Amino acid sequence: MSTARSISRRSLLLGGAGLTLGIGVLAACSTGTPGSTRPTSGGAGSTDFDLPVHRPFNGPAPDLPGTPDGVNPGFLRYPEVRNLVRTVPEPPGDGRPVTAMTPNWAPARPAMNENSFWQYLNSQLGSDLDVQLVPGADYANVFSTTVASGELPDLFTLYRAPRLPELLEAEAVDLTDHLAGDAIAAYPNLANIPTEAWRFSVYNGRIRTIPLWRGLRTSNVLFQRTDLLEAAGLPTEFSDFDEFLDVAREISDPAHNRWAFANFPMEFLRQCLGIDNRWTHDGEDFVSYWADERQADFFEAGRKLMDAGVVHPDAFTGAGHKERFMSGESVFAADGMSAWAAYYQNVASSFPDVAGTFKIDGTRVFDFADGYDGAPWRGADVLEQCGIGNGAQDRIETVLAVANYLAAPIGSVEKLASWYGKEGDHFTIENGEPARTETGNVEWLNLGLLMNAPFEVEAPGFPDAVSVQHAFQTYLNSDAKRNPADGLYVESLVANGGSLDITMTDLTNEILQGRQDAGAWRTAVDDYQLNGGEEIALELAEVYAATRS
């Protein structure tokens, strides 16, 4: 128990930074093989079915269109509420409760009998949605103990537990016959999920979960305060590392508490050097990016940044970078792309004196120097997946129909109902967009990690956050490297990858901060290979060959 509490506190302190120790909801994804719709993930097994076909939602068009291979559709405004499309004609429930379990990062909600939003949702579903909203940081523990008790609920957010394929085979309904190929047409909102995303849901050759497609939103970004750079007359795009370093020097002013970097731009520098996204795959062998020759250049460049005094002195504490970035104490911050809209919202509420001018963008990756081929990295298209517990076997159509309801996209009547509730009670229309009332704010259930439509980019009141992000995603989509291990379930990676990475990340920090010599890196890479890195690479190649050929 004390462990659980500590994790939660740490996570709070870190503010959900790139570090997601112990809270990682299933992180797996696919590079996909264009053209083929045969499932290729999760280990060998029968592949005698087609992945579910993709039938995009045909409702109000987004202002900025998305693409099924990554770019999220962008809505500058919420679609006109009177023109919404109905995607589920009848309440999907059968009157019996549907149980569910999902992590919740928001404050706790009033119980069902005191929660008019929840009751309204139940009435729309035609079944009570008996959902357990687990505090996000405790989800790993609750998931493990629920699994141990042998009773997973009807709908549950999957957690990246060890031996996942066996776990799902033992505890979750096989969805293949219900969803494969054209069968998915019976659930139009599930059919709105791009076909590629379903590769993440195949375990031991069968579809065991419903993927939540996030697209490029999962990528990491080196955010920049465009407003501050422009005000200082400095460029916002850079041609090489020397120019980048000059600008960082120019904008830093320790005497007035300003340092260019709120945290250390680890991934960004590696991207500029042309290092691959976690793994290099030459079609046959996998090589970890830890073993890349260019890591030596990374340390040299990193030491230059440190010596120049342009990195915030608390950069390595793992906390506070968001505040430093928003307040203007720093101009660059590495963070997840999903923080984009949140930055605008939090600046508006916490830093009102900055809010008027606040403007951010993702920093474009440049070629480190002549002879280097810099390219950005992209995150996995799918992080969360929704499983259906064995207890729902005899009413699987009903439970899938409920999932279908919850997967309704923006532009549908159902999304408005499940996200905003009932007009008048839980939201009102302000300037043509829905805005939650007091009651709505207190009572609404965020089920976005349980089941969701393919993620849209939407930030009511901050159209800039949507359009600039959309442009950045479009840039990424043309150029960014995928992690070839995404979407492959590799047991040794799940079991040892985390702790091996902790060791390497720790040494990276030590070298950058000057506590260890860069020469220590080579030995550490040898140790890494010996202690399990090599085994992971071999198993990756094996699983890749077994599932992608």
Next chain:
Amino acid sequence: MAAVAPERTRLATAAGAPTRRRRRRNWTLAVFAMPGLAVVLAFHYYPLVGNVIAFKDYLPFVGIWDSPWVGWDNFGVIVDGDARFWNAVSNTLVITAVQTVFVFPLPIVLALLLNSLLSERLKRIVQSITYLPHFLSWVIIVAIFQTVFGGAGSISAFLRQHGYDGLNIIGNADAFIALITAQVMWKDTGWAAILFLAALSQIDTELYEASAVDGAGRWRQMWHVTLPGLRGIIVLLFILQLGSSLTVGFEQLILQQPAVGLRASEVLDTYVYNQGVVGGNWGEATAVGLVKGLIGVVLVLGANKIAHWLGEAGVYRR
């Protein structure tokens, strides 16, 4: 109080009261003890059974009983632990030694100082202020220290504004042990002093009066009256602390690890977390925990024995 109870038992036995009669006389007390006993059994003893996963390849979805037995495999890390394991062991021992020497005596000193205050009001105010930090969680305390001592904290900012270099205490691996020891002192000294204050109030004032009549000054009084009066509780708490000497604070350390790196800050608990829990390797995590617990028991019993040899009461009277 530990001294009184056994005596009464001995008297009862001496009087030759048959067990049955005693039982009849005390059954109401037994009933009162039941709920507490149930809680202890359910939440302290029953979970101990779960320690069998130290000998199993524990898989949550298979359950404790159906997971395969693996013998002593999980203990391998202790027997032929890698460099990181021994680094964690040595950090743990250094931290526990430093904290025993510097942290343990502090509440005694504070209690003595408070006890020497004449103004009840001032005493109460000081006591409240010093024990309040105990109720703050580590995440708050770490954040407070960061805002004051961090590289961009108030001290560094002040120095920089006046043309000096900043002072980076939080990110300085060499200062790490001093830093966490200072945090523990700040957080818990006031709280721990409460026990000693209670013990101080139990010392017979006649002893002070008598020694004053004999011409003892304040120092002699402290040496010959106060400290002997506290000796029992000091020994008791010291022995109990030995039991948890391999547990040097998980939350406090894991929160501050990124700033100083694992070489300076990895201890047994965070090693288990980073190696075992992150990878879902529950069996190994339990094995290390089990060994830690056993060492704690051995230390407590051993220290208690030594206390008895030296004529102290220890944790219980023989």
